[in-house]
Amino acid sequence: MxxxxxxxxxxxxxxxxxxxxxxxxxxxxxxxxxxxxxxxxxxxxxxxxxxxxxxxxxxxxxxxxxxxxxxxxxxxxxxxxxxxxxxxxxxxxxxxxxxxxxQKLRQDNPALYLTLPKAARDLPKNLAIDQVNHLLNFDSSDDILASRDKAILELFYSSGLRLEELVNLNINDIDWQQKLLRVIGKGNKQRLVPVGSLALNAIQHWLSMRPAFSQQLAEADKLALFVSKQHKRISARHVRQRVQLWAKQQGLSQHLHPHMLRHSFASHMLESSQDLRAVQELLGHANLSTTQVYTHLDFTHLAKVYDSAHPRAKKKS
CATH class of the missing domain: 1.10.150 (DNA polymerase; domain 1)
Structure with a gap:
Protein backbone atom coordinates (compact mmCIF):
# COMPACT_ATOMS: atom_id res chain seq x y z
CA MET A 1 0.00 0.00 0.00
CA GLN A 103 -3.80 38.20 20.56
CA LYS A 104 -6.56 36.36 22.49
CA LEU A 105 -6.36 33.47 20.01
CA ARG A 106 -5.36 30.96 22.69
CA GLN A 107 -5.85 30.72 26.44
CA ASP A 108 -2.69 28.72 27.12
CA ASN A 109 0.87 28.14 25.93
CA PRO A 110 1.30 24.40 25.25
CA ALA A 111 5.07 24.77 24.73
CA LEU A 112 5.71 26.48 28.06
CA TYR A 113 6.57 23.36 30.06
CA LEU A 114 8.16 21.17 27.42
CA THR A 115 11.30 19.52 28.79
CA LEU A 116 14.45 19.96 26.75
CA PRO A 117 17.37 17.59 26.27
CA LYS A 118 20.50 18.92 27.92
CA ALA A 119 23.04 20.22 25.45
CA ALA A 120 26.73 20.60 26.12
CA ARG A 121 27.60 24.26 25.82
CA ASP A 122 30.50 24.75 23.46
CA LEU A 123 33.11 27.24 24.46
CA PRO A 124 33.40 29.99 21.88
CA LYS A 125 36.61 29.85 19.89
CA ASN A 126 38.84 32.88 19.91
CA LEU A 127 42.20 34.09 18.64
CA ALA A 128 45.20 34.62 20.87
CA ILE A 129 46.32 38.23 21.22
CA ASP A 130 49.42 37.56 19.10
CA GLN A 131 47.19 36.12 16.35
CA VAL A 132 44.97 39.23 16.40
CA ASN A 133 48.02 41.48 16.14
CA HIS A 134 49.34 39.42 13.22
CA LEU A 135 45.95 39.53 11.46
CA LEU A 136 45.79 43.32 11.71
CA ASN A 137 49.41 43.91 10.74
CA PHE A 138 49.05 44.77 7.04
CA ASP A 139 49.55 47.95 5.04
CA SER A 140 46.33 49.63 3.93
CA SER A 141 47.68 53.06 3.06
CA ASP A 142 47.21 52.97 -0.73
CA ASP A 143 44.55 50.29 -1.31
CA ILE A 144 40.90 51.27 -0.88
CA LEU A 145 39.67 47.72 -0.24
CA ALA A 146 42.47 47.04 2.23
CA SER A 147 41.69 50.35 3.93
CA ARG A 148 38.00 49.46 4.32
CA ASP A 149 38.74 45.91 5.45
CA LYS A 150 41.28 47.00 8.04
CA ALA A 151 38.74 49.42 9.50
CA ILE A 152 36.20 46.56 9.66
CA LEU A 153 38.62 44.14 11.34
CA GLU A 154 39.86 46.76 13.79
CA LEU A 155 36.30 47.70 14.72
CA PHE A 156 35.21 44.08 15.26
CA TYR A 157 38.05 43.54 17.69
CA SER A 158 37.97 47.01 19.24
CA SER A 159 34.28 47.01 20.17
CA GLY A 160 33.05 43.40 20.03
CA LEU A 161 30.33 44.05 17.48
CA ARG A 162 28.01 41.47 15.99
CA LEU A 163 28.14 41.15 12.21
CA GLU A 164 24.65 42.64 11.71
CA GLU A 165 25.54 45.53 14.00
CA LEU A 166 28.63 46.37 11.97
CA VAL A 167 27.02 46.31 8.53
CA ASN A 168 24.17 48.54 9.76
CA LEU A 169 26.48 51.26 11.12
CA ASN A 170 26.20 54.79 9.77
CA ILE A 171 28.87 57.48 9.74
CA ASN A 172 26.93 59.61 12.21
CA ASP A 173 26.92 56.75 14.75
CA ILE A 174 30.50 57.67 15.65
CA ASP A 175 31.15 60.22 18.40
CA TRP A 176 34.73 61.19 17.54
CA GLN A 177 35.20 63.44 20.55
CA GLN A 178 34.04 60.90 23.14
CA LYS A 179 35.44 57.92 21.16
CA LEU A 180 32.08 56.17 21.34
CA LEU A 181 29.98 54.23 18.87
CA ARG A 182 26.18 54.04 18.87
CA VAL A 183 25.13 50.48 18.08
CA ILE A 184 21.66 49.09 17.37
CA GLY A 185 21.69 45.54 18.70
CA LYS A 186 19.22 42.68 19.00
CA GLY A 187 15.61 43.66 19.61
CA ASN A 188 16.40 47.14 18.26
CA LYS A 189 18.15 47.98 21.54
CA GLN A 190 20.68 50.81 21.43
CA ARG A 191 23.96 50.84 23.32
CA LEU A 192 27.11 52.94 23.37
CA VAL A 193 30.47 51.19 23.11
CA PRO A 194 34.00 52.60 23.27
CA VAL A 195 36.21 52.55 20.17
CA GLY A 196 39.99 52.20 20.44
CA SER A 197 42.38 54.68 18.91
CA LEU A 198 43.75 52.23 16.35
CA ALA A 199 40.22 51.45 15.16
CA LEU A 200 39.36 55.15 14.95
CA ASN A 201 42.51 55.83 12.93
CA ALA A 202 41.64 52.98 10.56
CA ILE A 203 38.09 54.31 10.15
CA GLN A 204 39.35 57.83 9.46
CA HIS A 205 41.67 56.51 6.78
CA TRP A 206 38.84 54.52 5.21
CA LEU A 207 36.55 57.58 5.23
CA SER A 208 39.20 59.56 3.36
CA MET A 209 39.02 56.93 0.58
CA ARG A 210 35.30 56.13 0.83
CA PRO A 211 34.17 58.76 -1.79
CA ALA A 212 35.46 56.48 -4.57
CA PHE A 213 32.72 53.97 -3.61
CA SER A 214 30.02 56.43 -2.52
CA GLN A 215 29.35 58.48 -5.68
CA GLN A 216 26.29 56.46 -6.74
CA LEU A 217 24.88 55.30 -3.41
CA ALA A 218 21.12 54.90 -3.06
CA GLU A 219 19.46 57.37 -0.71
CA ALA A 220 19.03 54.68 1.98
CA ASP A 221 22.79 53.96 1.94
CA LYS A 222 24.12 57.53 1.79
CA LEU A 223 25.30 57.46 5.41
CA ALA A 224 26.43 53.81 5.49
CA LEU A 225 29.81 53.58 7.19
CA PHE A 226 31.00 50.63 5.14
CA VAL A 227 30.14 50.39 1.44
CA SER A 228 31.24 48.12 -1.39
CA LYS A 229 32.61 48.80 -4.84
CA GLN A 230 29.10 47.97 -6.10
CA HIS A 231 28.13 51.37 -4.60
CA LYS A 232 25.87 50.08 -1.82
CA ARG A 233 25.99 49.28 1.88
CA ILE A 234 28.27 46.31 2.43
CA SER A 235 26.46 43.02 3.05
CA ALA A 236 27.04 40.54 5.87
CA ARG A 237 28.02 37.89 3.33
CA HIS A 238 30.64 40.18 1.79
CA VAL A 239 32.12 40.93 5.21
CA ARG A 240 32.41 37.21 5.99
CA GLN A 241 34.24 36.66 2.70
CA ARG A 242 36.66 39.53 3.32
CA VAL A 243 37.41 38.37 6.88
CA GLN A 244 38.23 34.87 5.58
CA LEU A 245 40.34 36.34 2.78
CA TRP A 246 42.49 38.34 5.20
CA ALA A 247 42.86 35.41 7.57
CA LYS A 248 44.21 33.32 4.69
CA GLN A 249 46.36 36.15 3.37
CA GLN A 250 47.86 36.76 6.83
CA GLY A 251 48.64 33.08 7.25
CA LEU A 252 46.22 32.18 10.05
CA SER A 253 45.81 28.43 10.17
CA GLN A 254 42.22 28.41 11.50
CA HIS A 255 38.96 29.30 9.83
CA LEU A 256 38.11 32.86 10.82
CA HIS A 257 34.65 34.39 10.92
CA PRO A 258 33.44 37.75 12.30
CA HIS A 259 31.95 36.24 15.45
CA MET A 260 35.37 34.83 16.39
CA LEU A 261 36.68 38.40 16.56
CA ARG A 262 33.77 39.27 18.88
CA HIS A 263 34.66 36.24 21.03
CA SER A 264 38.30 37.31 21.05
CA PHE A 265 37.33 40.82 22.19
CA ALA A 266 35.18 39.40 25.00
CA SER A 267 37.69 36.87 26.29
CA HIS A 268 40.63 39.30 26.18
CA MET A 269 38.61 42.02 27.92
CA LEU A 270 37.47 39.64 30.64
CA GLU A 271 40.94 38.20 31.10
CA SER A 272 42.36 41.68 31.66
CA SER A 273 39.55 43.30 33.65
CA GLN A 274 37.78 40.39 35.41
CA ASP A 275 34.66 42.60 35.20
CA LEU A 276 31.88 40.35 33.94
CA ARG A 277 29.16 43.02 34.17
CA ALA A 278 31.15 45.50 32.11
CA VAL A 279 31.81 42.91 29.40
CA GLN A 280 28.09 42.06 29.42
CA GLU A 281 27.25 45.72 28.73
CA LEU A 282 29.86 46.01 26.00
CA LEU A 283 28.58 42.92 24.21
CA GLY A 284 24.92 43.89 24.56
CA HIS A 285 23.96 40.62 26.25
CA ALA A 286 20.50 40.71 27.82
CA ASN A 287 21.44 38.01 30.35
CA LEU A 288 24.62 37.66 32.39
CA SER A 289 24.55 33.88 31.84
CA THR A 290 25.32 34.47 28.15
CA THR A 291 28.47 36.36 29.09
CA GLN A 292 29.54 33.87 31.76
CA VAL A 293 30.67 31.37 29.12
CA TYR A 294 33.76 33.53 28.67
CA THR A 295 34.82 32.87 32.25
CA HIS A 296 35.81 29.36 31.15
CA LEU A 297 38.14 30.45 28.38
CA ASP A 298 41.42 31.01 30.16
CA PHE A 299 42.10 28.22 32.65
CA THR A 300 45.81 29.05 32.77
CA HIS A 301 45.11 32.62 33.86
CA LEU A 302 42.64 31.49 36.52
CA ALA A 303 45.09 28.87 37.81
CA LYS A 304 47.83 31.51 38.16
CA VAL A 305 45.48 33.84 40.05
CA TYR A 306 44.49 30.98 42.35
CA ASP A 307 48.07 29.90 42.99
CA SER A 308 49.19 33.42 43.81
CA ALA A 309 46.18 34.46 45.89
CA HIS A 310 44.86 31.43 47.80
CA PRO A 311 46.58 30.91 51.18
CA ARG A 312 46.47 27.13 50.85
CA ALA A 313 47.06 26.83 47.12
CA LYS A 314 50.62 25.55 47.56
CA LYS A 315 52.12 23.29 50.14
CA LYS A 316 54.67 24.90 52.42
CA SER A 317 58.03 23.21 52.59
Whole structure:
Protein backbone atom coordinates (compact mmCIF):
# COMPACT_ATOMS: atom_id res chain seq x y z
CA MET A 1 0.00 0.00 0.00
CA UNK A 2 1.45 3.37 -0.98
CA UNK A 3 1.88 6.05 1.69
CA UNK A 4 -0.11 9.26 1.28
CA UNK A 5 1.98 12.02 -0.27
CA UNK A 6 3.08 14.57 2.29
CA UNK A 7 2.54 18.26 1.70
CA UNK A 8 5.67 20.42 1.67
CA UNK A 9 3.85 23.73 1.94
CA UNK A 10 1.53 24.77 4.76
CA UNK A 11 -2.05 25.69 4.00
CA UNK A 12 -3.09 29.32 4.46
CA UNK A 13 -4.80 28.73 7.81
CA UNK A 14 -1.53 27.26 9.18
CA UNK A 15 0.79 29.80 7.52
CA UNK A 16 -1.14 33.01 8.25
CA UNK A 17 -0.61 32.95 12.05
CA UNK A 18 3.12 32.46 11.44
CA UNK A 19 3.17 35.42 9.05
CA UNK A 20 1.35 37.58 11.62
CA UNK A 21 3.89 36.59 14.27
CA UNK A 22 6.86 37.39 12.01
CA UNK A 23 5.34 40.76 11.12
CA UNK A 24 5.09 41.54 14.85
CA UNK A 25 8.71 40.51 15.47
CA UNK A 26 10.00 42.56 12.56
CA UNK A 27 8.08 45.80 12.93
CA UNK A 28 7.32 45.96 16.66
CA UNK A 29 10.32 44.13 18.16
CA UNK A 30 12.94 45.01 15.53
CA UNK A 31 14.29 41.47 15.10
CA UNK A 32 16.99 40.86 12.51
CA UNK A 33 16.42 39.07 9.20
CA UNK A 34 18.41 36.06 10.38
CA UNK A 35 16.30 35.70 13.54
CA UNK A 36 13.07 36.04 11.56
CA UNK A 37 14.23 33.38 9.10
CA UNK A 38 15.06 31.05 11.99
CA UNK A 39 11.64 31.51 13.61
CA UNK A 40 9.90 30.93 10.29
CA UNK A 41 11.90 27.77 9.59
CA UNK A 42 11.29 26.26 13.04
CA UNK A 43 7.56 26.98 13.07
CA UNK A 44 6.98 25.77 9.52
CA UNK A 45 8.76 22.50 10.30
CA UNK A 46 6.53 21.88 13.32
CA UNK A 47 3.44 22.94 11.36
CA UNK A 48 4.22 20.55 8.52
CA UNK A 49 4.86 17.69 10.94
CA UNK A 50 1.42 18.16 12.51
CA UNK A 51 -0.31 19.00 9.24
CA UNK A 52 0.95 15.80 7.59
CA UNK A 53 0.11 13.48 10.50
CA UNK A 54 -3.11 11.56 9.60
CA UNK A 55 -4.06 11.35 13.31
CA UNK A 56 -3.91 15.13 13.73
CA UNK A 57 -5.83 16.26 10.65
CA UNK A 58 -8.33 18.28 12.70
CA UNK A 59 -5.71 20.24 14.64
CA UNK A 60 -4.41 23.77 14.02
CA UNK A 61 -2.27 26.31 15.88
CA UNK A 62 -5.23 27.23 18.08
CA UNK A 63 -6.09 23.66 19.17
CA UNK A 64 -2.64 22.03 19.28
CA UNK A 65 -1.90 20.68 22.76
CA UNK A 66 1.19 19.85 24.80
CA UNK A 67 0.78 16.11 24.16
CA UNK A 68 1.20 16.53 20.41
CA UNK A 69 4.20 18.82 20.89
CA UNK A 70 5.81 16.30 23.25
CA UNK A 71 5.33 13.58 20.67
CA UNK A 72 6.91 15.77 18.00
CA UNK A 73 9.92 16.54 20.24
CA UNK A 74 10.36 12.84 21.05
CA UNK A 75 10.32 12.07 17.33
CA UNK A 76 13.13 14.57 16.82
CA UNK A 77 15.15 13.02 19.66
CA UNK A 78 14.76 9.53 18.21
CA UNK A 79 15.83 10.84 14.81
CA UNK A 80 19.10 12.02 16.35
CA UNK A 81 18.42 15.75 16.05
CA UNK A 82 20.90 17.75 18.13
CA UNK A 83 19.65 19.06 21.50
CA UNK A 84 20.53 22.63 20.53
CA UNK A 85 18.35 22.39 17.39
CA UNK A 86 15.45 21.06 19.45
CA UNK A 87 15.92 23.87 21.96
CA UNK A 88 15.70 26.43 19.14
CA UNK A 89 12.46 24.87 17.97
CA UNK A 90 10.92 24.92 21.47
CA UNK A 91 12.02 28.52 22.03
CA UNK A 92 10.31 29.52 18.77
CA UNK A 93 7.13 27.67 19.79
CA UNK A 94 7.05 29.31 23.22
CA UNK A 95 7.36 32.78 21.73
CA UNK A 96 4.80 32.01 19.04
CA UNK A 97 2.16 30.68 21.43
CA UNK A 98 2.76 33.63 23.78
CA UNK A 99 1.99 35.87 20.83
CA UNK A 100 -1.23 33.95 20.13
CA UNK A 101 -2.17 34.33 23.80
CA UNK A 102 -1.59 38.07 23.65
CA GLN A 103 -3.80 38.20 20.56
CA LYS A 104 -6.56 36.36 22.49
CA LEU A 105 -6.36 33.47 20.01
CA ARG A 106 -5.36 30.96 22.69
CA GLN A 107 -5.85 30.72 26.44
CA ASP A 108 -2.69 28.72 27.12
CA ASN A 109 0.87 28.14 25.93
CA PRO A 110 1.30 24.40 25.25
CA ALA A 111 5.07 24.77 24.73
CA LEU A 112 5.71 26.48 28.06
CA TYR A 113 6.57 23.36 30.06
CA LEU A 114 8.16 21.17 27.42
CA THR A 115 11.30 19.52 28.79
CA LEU A 116 14.45 19.96 26.75
CA PRO A 117 17.37 17.59 26.27
CA LYS A 118 20.50 18.92 27.92
CA ALA A 119 23.04 20.22 25.45
CA ALA A 120 26.73 20.60 26.12
CA ARG A 121 27.60 24.26 25.82
CA ASP A 122 30.50 24.75 23.46
CA LEU A 123 33.11 27.24 24.46
CA PRO A 124 33.40 29.99 21.88
CA LYS A 125 36.61 29.85 19.89
CA ASN A 126 38.84 32.88 19.91
CA LEU A 127 42.20 34.09 18.64
CA ALA A 128 45.20 34.62 20.87
CA ILE A 129 46.32 38.23 21.22
CA ASP A 130 49.42 37.56 19.10
CA GLN A 131 47.19 36.12 16.35
CA VAL A 132 44.97 39.23 16.40
CA ASN A 133 48.02 41.48 16.14
CA HIS A 134 49.34 39.42 13.22
CA LEU A 135 45.95 39.53 11.46
CA LEU A 136 45.79 43.32 11.71
CA ASN A 137 49.41 43.91 10.74
CA PHE A 138 49.05 44.77 7.04
CA ASP A 139 49.55 47.95 5.04
CA SER A 140 46.33 49.63 3.93
CA SER A 141 47.68 53.06 3.06
CA ASP A 142 47.21 52.97 -0.73
CA ASP A 143 44.55 50.29 -1.31
CA ILE A 144 40.90 51.27 -0.88
CA LEU A 145 39.67 47.72 -0.24
CA ALA A 146 42.47 47.04 2.23
CA SER A 147 41.69 50.35 3.93
CA ARG A 148 38.00 49.46 4.32
CA ASP A 149 38.74 45.91 5.45
CA LYS A 150 41.28 47.00 8.04
CA ALA A 151 38.74 49.42 9.50
CA ILE A 152 36.20 46.56 9.66
CA LEU A 153 38.62 44.14 11.34
CA GLU A 154 39.86 46.76 13.79
CA LEU A 155 36.30 47.70 14.72
CA PHE A 156 35.21 44.08 15.26
CA TYR A 157 38.05 43.54 17.69
CA SER A 158 37.97 47.01 19.24
CA SER A 159 34.28 47.01 20.17
CA GLY A 160 33.05 43.40 20.03
CA LEU A 161 30.33 44.05 17.48
CA ARG A 162 28.01 41.47 15.99
CA LEU A 163 28.14 41.15 12.21
CA GLU A 164 24.65 42.64 11.71
CA GLU A 165 25.54 45.53 14.00
CA LEU A 166 28.63 46.37 11.97
CA VAL A 167 27.02 46.31 8.53
CA ASN A 168 24.17 48.54 9.76
CA LEU A 169 26.48 51.26 11.12
CA ASN A 170 26.20 54.79 9.77
CA ILE A 171 28.87 57.48 9.74
CA ASN A 172 26.93 59.61 12.21
CA ASP A 173 26.92 56.75 14.75
CA ILE A 174 30.50 57.67 15.65
CA ASP A 175 31.15 60.22 18.40
CA TRP A 176 34.73 61.19 17.54
CA GLN A 177 35.20 63.44 20.55
CA GLN A 178 34.04 60.90 23.14
CA LYS A 179 35.44 57.92 21.16
CA LEU A 180 32.08 56.17 21.34
CA LEU A 181 29.98 54.23 18.87
CA ARG A 182 26.18 54.04 18.87
CA VAL A 183 25.13 50.48 18.08
CA ILE A 184 21.66 49.09 17.37
CA GLY A 185 21.69 45.54 18.70
CA LYS A 186 19.22 42.68 19.00
CA GLY A 187 15.61 43.66 19.61
CA ASN A 188 16.40 47.14 18.26
CA LYS A 189 18.15 47.98 21.54
CA GLN A 190 20.68 50.81 21.43
CA ARG A 191 23.96 50.84 23.32
CA LEU A 192 27.11 52.94 23.37
CA VAL A 193 30.47 51.19 23.11
CA PRO A 194 34.00 52.60 23.27
CA VAL A 195 36.21 52.55 20.17
CA GLY A 196 39.99 52.20 20.44
CA SER A 197 42.38 54.68 18.91
CA LEU A 198 43.75 52.23 16.35
CA ALA A 199 40.22 51.45 15.16
CA LEU A 200 39.36 55.15 14.95
CA ASN A 201 42.51 55.83 12.93
CA ALA A 202 41.64 52.98 10.56
CA ILE A 203 38.09 54.31 10.15
CA GLN A 204 39.35 57.83 9.46
CA HIS A 205 41.67 56.51 6.78
CA TRP A 206 38.84 54.52 5.21
CA LEU A 207 36.55 57.58 5.23
CA SER A 208 39.20 59.56 3.36
CA MET A 209 39.02 56.93 0.58
CA ARG A 210 35.30 56.13 0.83
CA PRO A 211 34.17 58.76 -1.79
CA ALA A 212 35.46 56.48 -4.57
CA PHE A 213 32.72 53.97 -3.61
CA SER A 214 30.02 56.43 -2.52
CA GLN A 215 29.35 58.48 -5.68
CA GLN A 216 26.29 56.46 -6.74
CA LEU A 217 24.88 55.30 -3.41
CA ALA A 218 21.12 54.90 -3.06
CA GLU A 219 19.46 57.37 -0.71
CA ALA A 220 19.03 54.68 1.98
CA ASP A 221 22.79 53.96 1.94
CA LYS A 222 24.12 57.53 1.79
CA LEU A 223 25.30 57.46 5.41
CA ALA A 224 26.43 53.81 5.49
CA LEU A 225 29.81 53.58 7.19
CA PHE A 226 31.00 50.63 5.14
CA VAL A 227 30.14 50.39 1.44
CA SER A 228 31.24 48.12 -1.39
CA LYS A 229 32.61 48.80 -4.84
CA GLN A 230 29.10 47.97 -6.10
CA HIS A 231 28.13 51.37 -4.60
CA LYS A 232 25.87 50.08 -1.82
CA ARG A 233 25.99 49.28 1.88
CA ILE A 234 28.27 46.31 2.43
CA SER A 235 26.46 43.02 3.05
CA ALA A 236 27.04 40.54 5.87
CA ARG A 237 28.02 37.89 3.33
CA HIS A 238 30.64 40.18 1.79
CA VAL A 239 32.12 40.93 5.21
CA ARG A 240 32.41 37.21 5.99
CA GLN A 241 34.24 36.66 2.70
CA ARG A 242 36.66 39.53 3.32
CA VAL A 243 37.41 38.37 6.88
CA GLN A 244 38.23 34.87 5.58
CA LEU A 245 40.34 36.34 2.78
CA TRP A 246 42.49 38.34 5.20
CA ALA A 247 42.86 35.41 7.57
CA LYS A 248 44.21 33.32 4.69
CA GLN A 249 46.36 36.15 3.37
CA GLN A 250 47.86 36.76 6.83
CA GLY A 251 48.64 33.08 7.25
CA LEU A 252 46.22 32.18 10.05
CA SER A 253 45.81 28.43 10.17
CA GLN A 254 42.22 28.41 11.50
CA HIS A 255 38.96 29.30 9.83
CA LEU A 256 38.11 32.86 10.82
CA HIS A 257 34.65 34.39 10.92
CA PRO A 258 33.44 37.75 12.30
CA HIS A 259 31.95 36.24 15.45
CA MET A 260 35.37 34.83 16.39
CA LEU A 261 36.68 38.40 16.56
CA ARG A 262 33.77 39.27 18.88
CA HIS A 263 34.66 36.24 21.03
CA SER A 264 38.30 37.31 21.05
CA PHE A 265 37.33 40.82 22.19
CA ALA A 266 35.18 39.40 25.00
CA SER A 267 37.69 36.87 26.29
CA HIS A 268 40.63 39.30 26.18
CA MET A 269 38.61 42.02 27.92
CA LEU A 270 37.47 39.64 30.64
CA GLU A 271 40.94 38.20 31.10
CA SER A 272 42.36 41.68 31.66
CA SER A 273 39.55 43.30 33.65
CA GLN A 274 37.78 40.39 35.41
CA ASP A 275 34.66 42.60 35.20
CA LEU A 276 31.88 40.35 33.94
CA ARG A 277 29.16 43.02 34.17
CA ALA A 278 31.15 45.50 32.11
CA VAL A 279 31.81 42.91 29.40
CA GLN A 280 28.09 42.06 29.42
CA GLU A 281 27.25 45.72 28.73
CA LEU A 282 29.86 46.01 26.00
CA LEU A 283 28.58 42.92 24.21
CA GLY A 284 24.92 43.89 24.56
CA HIS A 285 23.96 40.62 26.25
CA ALA A 286 20.50 40.71 27.82
CA ASN A 287 21.44 38.01 30.35
CA LEU A 288 24.62 37.66 32.39
CA SER A 289 24.55 33.88 31.84
CA THR A 290 25.32 34.47 28.15
CA THR A 291 28.47 36.36 29.09
CA GLN A 292 29.54 33.87 31.76
CA VAL A 293 30.67 31.37 29.12
CA TYR A 294 33.76 33.53 28.67
CA THR A 295 34.82 32.87 32.25
CA HIS A 296 35.81 29.36 31.15
CA LEU A 297 38.14 30.45 28.38
CA ASP A 298 41.42 31.01 30.16
CA PHE A 299 42.10 28.22 32.65
CA THR A 300 45.81 29.05 32.77
CA HIS A 301 45.11 32.62 33.86
CA LEU A 302 42.64 31.49 36.52
CA ALA A 303 45.09 28.87 37.81
CA LYS A 304 47.83 31.51 38.16
CA VAL A 305 45.48 33.84 40.05
CA TYR A 306 44.49 30.98 42.35
CA ASP A 307 48.07 29.90 42.99
CA SER A 308 49.19 33.42 43.81
CA ALA A 309 46.18 34.46 45.89
CA HIS A 310 44.86 31.43 47.80
CA PRO A 311 46.58 30.91 51.18
CA ARG A 312 46.47 27.13 50.85
CA ALA A 313 47.06 26.83 47.12
CA LYS A 314 50.62 25.55 47.56
CA LYS A 315 52.12 23.29 50.14
CA LYS A 316 54.67 24.90 52.42
CA SER A 317 58.03 23.21 52.59
Missing amino acids: TQPKQESVLSVDWQQPIDNFLYYLQYERGYSKNTLASYQRQLQQVGLSVYNNPEWQQLNWFTLEQAQLKQHINTLRLAGIKPRTIALKVAALRSFFSFLQA
